[in-house]
Amino acid sequence: MAGTADRDSEHESRRILDRIARETEPGGLPSDRHSGERPDVDDPIEYWGTRIGRTLGLILAVAMMIAVVYYLARHI
Numbered sequence: 001m002a003g004t005a006d007r008d009s010e011h012e013s014r015r016i017l018d019r020i021a022r023e024t025e026p027g028g029l030p031s032d033r034h035s036g037e038r039p040d041v042d043d044p045i046e047y048w049g050t051r052i053g054r055t056l057g058l059i060l061a062v063a064m065m066i067a068v069v070y071y072l073a074r075h076i
Contacts, residue, residue: 041047
């Protein structure tokens with residue numbers, strides 16, 4: 001009986017470790033989402049969400065650069 005429980009526990013542990021290894025590989029599912037590829041055109045939520053997010057990111061980056069230049073210009 002104890003042998004069966006040990007084998008089941010070992011099998012479950014190996015299954016979990018294999019899943020973690022697959023998900024942390026460069027080609028795994030979690031990293032596919034942030035690969036910078038174009039969004040799926042068939043999914044309007046993903047398409048527009050990506051466009052809005054990238055636009056807001058650009059606006060925020062430009063605003064931060066302007067703020068830094070303004071700050072440096074006032075204090076020099």
